Structure formats: C-alpha cells, structure tokens
Amino acid sequence: MVRVIALCSILILTNLEVDGGTFTNVPPKDYNRRSGLHDCIDRFYSNTSFAPRPGIYNGIPVEPGEYSAFAAIGWTRSLQKVDYLCGGTLITLNFVLTAAHCSINGEQKRPDLVRLGDVNLLSDENDENVQQIAIKRFIKHPAYKASRSYNDIALIELETDIQPGPFVCSACLWADKIMDFDMLTVMGFGTTKIGSDMSPILMKADLPPLQEADCKDQFPINRRIAEGIKESQFCAASPNKDACPGDSGGPILVNLVDPNPHGLQKLIPFVTGIISIGTGCNEGSIGLYTRVASYIDWIQNVTNVSFDPKSCARNTECVPFYKDVSSSVQRPKFAPEYHVDLMNDKSKNPVCAGALIDYRHVLTSYECILAEPTFVLLDGARANITDITNHDDLAIIGLGQYYDTRPEYFKTSGPVCLLKKSNVTNFKILVSANDPENHQRLVVNALVMPDNQCKPGFICTEKEEYLIPETCVFQPGGSIASHIRVGDNFNIPLLHGINLEELSCGNRKVQLKAASVAHYYPWIESVVLGHIVESLKREETFRQHEYFRGDTCLPASGGGLGRCVPADHCEELLKDHRKGLVNIRTCLFEGDQPIVCCPNVYL
Template sequence: MKIRLIVWLAITVLTSLVEGQFEYFTDDPPDDYFKRKSLDDCPIRFYWDMDKFNVHYAFGGVRAVRGEFQHMAAIGWNNSGSIKYLCGGSLITSRFVLTAAHCVADGEGKPPVTVRLGDTNLNSTEDVQFSQQVRIKALKRHPQYRFSRKYYDIALIELEEEVKFNEAICPACLWLEENAPTEQMNAVGFGVTGFGEELSPTLQKVNLSEIDKDDCLRRLPKNSRALPEGLVQSQFCAASDHQDTCEGDSGGPLQIERLDVSNVMVPLIAGVVSFGTPCTEGSTGVYTRVAAYRDWIEKETGRSFSYSTCARTSGCHTRKHVRSNIDSPPSAPFHRVGLLWNHTDLNEFQCGGTLVDYKFVLTSAHCARFKQGFPKLIVVGDSKQIVSIESVHIHPMYTPDKPENDLALLKLTKYLNPRGDMLPACLWREDEVKDEYGQMHYSTYSSRFDSLKYFHEDVYNRYVIGTKIEENGKCTNTRFRSKNLLCGQNNVKLIPTVCKIDYGGPVSNKANFQWTPYVYGVVSTLSESCENELVGTRIAPHLQWIEDTILNHNNDQLIFVS
C-alpha cells in the first residue's frame, strides 16, 4: 500500500508538471509581505539557493557544412549522351530551383533536362556521396519574358521529385527589400574564369558590389532593341575592379548571408545573373532583382518566402552555425511577462515587463499609457497564465520628451508563488553598470512563423542581445547623451525583420544558475531596431520612486483602477 501511494504521488506530480498546472500566482500574500521595508533583500529572499537552477545541458559540436553554397544548382542539357551544364540556379524549396528565363532553352532552342545539386566539381566524383541529380518536370519562365528582350529574366524549374537535404544541399531564402544589400555580395557559378577560357568544372565565387544605374548604362554596350526602356527597377548592376560573373554563370545567384536570431547563417538571394559586358577585368553584370518578383514566385511555388517562414520552416538543419551576441535567455529562473489589453489577443510581445516584487511589474510608461491605453492583464510566458492588473502607476516626471523617466509599475491582483521557476528580478542599485561578462542584455523577440492564421498564438521566440558595457552604457547618439539613458551597440547584421524590440522588457545582466538576475533598465521605444543602438531607461536614479510605490501598501494615488 505504501509503495502504491508513493507511485500514485509521483504520477500526480509528473502529470501536474507535464500539463503545466503549476500556478505562478496565488491570492494569498507571503507571511512577511507587509513587513518588507526594502527591496534590497531580493538576492537573499529569492536567490539564496541558486543551485536549484543548475540544470546540466549537453553541448556538442555543430555538424560541419560541407558545401559553402548549399543551394547552388547546375542546370544541364543532353549533349550526345552526356550532360552539358550551361546555366546555374538556386534551390529555394525542395521542389523548385530559381534561375534566369533565358536559361529555359540553349542556343538551339532545346530545354534543359536535369539539375545537379550538392556538387562543387562537375568533373570529379569527390562530391558524389552528397550530390543529387534530379530530372526536370516543368520549366516556368515569367509570362512577360521575351527572348528578344532583357526584361523579366527570371524563371522557376520544377523538379520531378523532392530533393533530400543533406550536408551539401539546403535551400536559400530571398532578399525581399526594395534595394540591393549595401554589403558586398557573392556571385556563384561554374562560368568561365576569364575571356576566351572554358567553363570551370569547379564552383567559383566572386565578390561584387552594386554600382550606380547611370554608371552601369555607360559601361553596357548600346542595345536599344534588347533594352528599349534602359534599365528598369526590377534590374540592378554589380561589379568589382577585378571580378564579375561570366558566361555559364547565367541564372546563378547574387547573394549575401545574414544571421538569424537562432545563430544560423541564412543565404539570401538578391539577384539572378542575367547579362553583362564581355568577361574581362572590371566587367559589369546586370541582375534580375528577385524582390520585384516575390508575388509571382510565391504563387508558382505555393509557399511563403517571408524571412521568418523561409528561415525556419525549410526542414534544413545543416546551415552554418556561428557564435554571436544573440542568445536565448535562461529558461529558469525567469521574470519577464507580457502585457495584454484584452482576453482575445494573447500575443505576449505587444509590450514586455519585468516582475520585480511579488505583486509588481516594471515596464515603460509608453507601453502602460500610450500604446493602447492602460493594459488590463499580464501573461506568463509559455504557460499562458493570465493575471489581472489592479492599478497602473506612471512615473510622475514622465512625458514623451523625457525618456529618462519612461517607467511605470503595474500592481497585480495576485501574489507570486515563489516556489516555481518564476522569480522577481533584483533591481540594480549602483550608478555604474557592472556584469561578470561585461555585457548588458536587451530583451528582443522573433516571429517563429509568418502567419498567425495558421500557427495561432504560438509564433514567437524570445531572445536577448548582449552588448558590451562601454562608458557605463553611454549613448553614442547625441540626441540621447544628455538624457542619462542606457545604450548598447549591436554590430551583427541580421536578416531584415526577424528580430523585434521587446519594448518595456528588461535590460539585464547575463543571469544563470551562478549569478543573481539583476535588471539595469527597461527597453525604451527609442530603440529603433535590433541592428541600431539599443536604448534603455536606467532604473538606478528612480529606486526611491520604485520602492515607495511597491512598499506603500496603502497607496491610493492610482493612475488607473481596473
């Protein structure tokens, strides 16, 4: 009977944990709640046993990516019993290759018959273990393309069967911005390496930059029949002093790599090789701007190419991993909550906040007052547990032109149950910002998928961007320097739109099972994007107001009562 009881209890506890039934908040305050005189007892009160959060994770090596350009495709024609590869392309899904429209037929009008993937040397068997040869099912050139013109030079190749992703084969995503990337781009192909030379059997790459449209037109041979309208918006030019794409590179990608917040490098195709000047030193290439054809590509392939959807739903797990200053926050202990304005929209990243007491959440005044009116609820992470807000306290000195006072406190209707893995963050009390790792971490998030319609509310992942503490967090932007704000620089180039600022969320130390979590500030709406200067409101100058508000249990000076 005793053994049976123990087993029953164990099953009950496990079931409770699995179903997420632990209640983070309770109606009853702690025994000494009304006796608390200061918040500086936070480390002793909540973090006296940090070892309970010491969960051991297995860290292993990341599998090496064999191919530098895993999406590169060689497009082949029948040639007297052999295959001759005359164009390049880019794998963008398991069934589709993106290429140039003029590559749907050779000089004799014959269509290509096959695509080779995962091969970096077409004359060798060194990549045979990883490469795949797939027959072509259909050629879909843009409906407005004409062989006598240089416009609409884009096409899709549908494959007879799905490609199997491996170490050498993985699809690319598309650069969706109106303008070409500002950094150097890579053009890739099996084209000739110089004037009068044979096609290269080995995959070649060149570094190119966009050049001015007028300069490009001056370089190109006059051809009013092929370019009656000159260069149009759906085309752009790129070149370098010593390199360019050549014959045989047609249809191949002009691309960059950008970092996703998951620390995976994702190739983004900005252009498709179309035509250019003769292949000599300093020659110029013209490229089809892929972003101009996004709608057509999505219609033909039947899938979304938004950055978040493409980067995270490809089914490819062999992209290059890198170390960066972007990381997932520790799962325990955690203190960030989301602000809600109603019970129907449960997106926890409308604005963020930090639990700093059993009953109070610290956030920005902008979020608490101007975003959608006063918030009504907070939501606790993945558990989706909701707690009502009893009152909202805006910093008395806050106005939109005084971002150094952009703070608010939300008083909840319930009290934290401190026996779980959610605990208040401690307040940093010193003027000088310090951290064992020399970093501040700004709260951010990223959309996991593109469509709320198909993936409901489970579409976001939280991240933090670590910035080096320099000059005690002084801002480089002259507009902010006089405001005593907290600033940090993120110098990593990211895929556009995949990272979003968690306004109202915490600026904190790198807390883990060794270090007590401290909050230095609140993420400010002055932070424009994850790639610009990140800005926070310092809390150290406002500790008196924070403590007076939290510890005055009879406070009747309410801005809002739910």
C-alpha cells in the first residue's frame, strides 16, 4: 500500500566504530535453520546487548562541544574503573549544579571526580578536549531529605577551576519561574531503558514541558512526592522520549539567542531544571525536574556569583566559546546502524547506499548497481560483494562475509527487519540522505500519512519544511525506516522502503519515490532463502541424515525449504504423497516416529 510521508526535520550522521567484529568468514551455527525472514527480531535482537542506539531513551548523540557545560559525575573504583552514575552542569569555573540524591551511590559512597568535555566514555577520541577534576565539596540543599524528592538540588565545588574553551565551558541559569518554551533539551549518559546498562555515549532528547495542571494530573503521587507536585518542580514528557536512570542530576535546558547589537549573536544554553525522578524510561513516561529558578538565591549565595541572564550571556569567560548563531547549524548525530555504504575502488566516497537485511544480504536500488559497487562498508567494516540479484527497481547484494552476531562483541550495528504489511499510518520514520558537498550522512525525520498518492508498490514523500538548497539530497538505495519497541527491547529497526532516485531535499514540494518493502517482501525472502538452499545443497555433499527436529531442510520434491517435523504434523504432505504427487524426505527417526522434511508451503 502506498503512503504519503510529510518530512519534518533533519539530523546529521557519522559512522560509529564497532568494538569487535562486524563481519566474519564463518556463518553462524544456525544459519541453515532459517526458514523465513519473520524471525528477524528474535534472531538479531533477542539479546538487548545488540539493541542499537545508546543513551537517553530514544535520544540522539551529542557532538563534541555541543553542550560544553555537561558534567559526568564519577565514583572511582580503581585506577582503571570509574562509575559515572549521575550528570551535572558546569555553571561557574569551579561549581557544578546537580541533584542532591547524587550525593551517594548504592554503596553509600560519595562521588570523587567530575569529567567534562567527553561525549563517549568508551572512546579516547577527542580526549584531548576532556578535563577531569577532583571534587572538593558536595553541597546538598539544606532542606533536602533523602526519603523525598523535594529540594533535589546540590552544588559540587571543584578542587581547581576548569580551563574555559570550546569543549568545556559554563552554562547560564534560567531565573524566571515562568517558562514559555515549546521545547527543552535533556541529556545524559544514563540507560536507554529500564534494566539496561549505562550508555557510553552522551545522548540528548527534546521534550516539551507540561502545563502545571497536566503535570499534577499525570504524574502519579508516590512516597517520594507524598505532598504532591510543588512549585519548585515541573514535568516534561514526550510520547517516545525520556530521561532514564543514570541521567539524574543532568540538565534540562533551552538554547537562547543573545541579540547583542555590539557583537556577534550567540546561542546561549540556559538551564531550566535538573533531572530528578520519573515514571519510567519508555514510551509515555514523564520526567519530574527540579525548577532551578526556585533556588537562584541559594545558588548565588553558595557560589558568590550573580546569575543575571544578561550578565551571564555577555560577561563570562565562556562568551567567546558560545556558538555563533550565524555559523553553520550544529545538527545532531544519529546512527541508522543497518545503513551500509556501497563502494568501489574508483572513488573514496560512497557511490550509493543500502540496508543490511540479514547476515549477508544488502537491499538497495537497481540504480545503485549501475554505479558498479565492489564492496560495502558497515560501521567502517568492509565486506566484498559476491553476487547481485535485481527485480524491477530493487536489487539485493550478496556479500562474501557474514554479519557477526557473537554476543562477546558490543554492537552498534545490526540487520534491519522488514515491514511485511504496509498498513502503517501516522508513523514516524527516517529517510536516508546525505550532504552532497562532504558526503556526510543525514537522515530526514518523516511521518507516514494515510492518503495514497503513489502507484502500488511505492512510497511517496512530501516535505513540510524548506531546507537550504544544495545542502541535502536523498540517497538512491537509502532506507526509509523506523524504530519500534517489542516487549522489553527498544529501538528495533524496521525497514519500510528503499529510495529509488537522487533528489534534492530542499524544495518543499519535492516528492521522493521509494519502493515499498512490503510489496516486494516475497521476492526479497526468496532471494535470501535461496542462498540457504544452495548452502544446504553443498553441505549435503559432505553429510548424510544429520538433521534434527526443527532444522531447516531441503524437501525431496524441491521447491525451496522445509522444516524437520513429526510426520503427523505435515498431513498435507502425506496426502499428496499418497496421491503420488510428491516424495518424502526423512530427516531422522525418534524411536519409531519419522521426522520428515515438511515443505514450508505445508506448514
């Protein structure tokens, strides 16, 4: 079914590095047991360690220097191990604002250091921009009680002043209790969902603040806020974004423009709140924040610094390092981990795009094959192209190596699952694009609309906003995808379509045509499983009757794949055999019971 997509906003992408193997020459042990593409989620995402996109729930990575005031608060376990369990905000050269409940960890120990300027705790890239300073004092608000979430605010005094620069500098404080902002930004190194590990990557998400009445109605009263929501607190929530455990103490802020007539216009971060508690870390959850404006006098008394908004924006040591509004927009990073670059030896830049859809297959457009790609890159890892199958406007590339699913490797990549039915409407998706000048990857946020304006088998897009001309083009072979939640697993990628042609993202009325994955699902599945058929045929040259119940097998009459099941579970096969229409292959015997190779068409 055809859908119209209204495009909303644009995000910037960079390749992520994989810690461990991405491709291997050895197929997984159960590779030949696969009988369809329906098992994608169980096969590739049953273990949450494979779930992509770390950080704030449904957040996106922060660029180095983008939020230079963010501080990670750490507990040192050993010389090589620091637990960063809370966040904070640098508000002077030697004070960090955080939550009072971050004063101790689960072992009743106090934090001992603050790390600033880092956006990836697992990588030493950009570590020359990092400043790590010991904590001198942790000062909780005098009215804070550990059993409650009221007055959940604290100041950390550092042993030494930070050295202000583009990657580490202070933020201002929003001193007005009235906040007429449509959107605020929250960030942290916290978990991506309840029960998951902390994110090594600093993530951010945009959340709209709730009206006071809605906050009181929607946030459930519990023992930590037994007296209800107070004026010194506020709520923020989005249907599919939230702060999570480990984000505590971090800022929720707004970027404001200083229209300085005597100098460059600057974009200044103003902290409006501190992450305190929430109703969860998933779709529909609500965050409760400590309102900074309620504590300005206390903060100024402790720090001996005035936080007048105008003075802060123009008179601090950090003014030279705040972003110029007239400079290039600092667009956030995001990683469609299934995205592959199609390459050849004639060019150092990608010649096209595609999407990894299983262990060794990449779905792309037929136009991309005309560019003669010879290998692909997934998160910087190379796999050679061995075969290509095309049909209509699509093509499937076979790789000479297999995607490595071994759990000992931390994954930022994984195959995208396929949308089998195209009856999805009002659904947020991501359309692959790039910057034609520097070939940097982009994605354009989109919304699937119910009106059909394309021919069957296609998806049409229509932008809501204008973009600067020649800054963005939709990639042929690029993906139209979304991320879904299944059970406790978040952010499972789901492919809706493949871009068919290169078009500018700039004009509002440009429509991007893409082939619907649901329309071509049977063909895609037949190609992927066809390789398994050939693999099984090769194996049968060397092995005889080594099948077990549940194994994928080759039916005696050909025609694709089957599964080894008890004979009485494949009655249609037995009926056709009695009519002399088909032969039966026996996988094995379990006692006197035959286990037969039942063709998938009978199952």
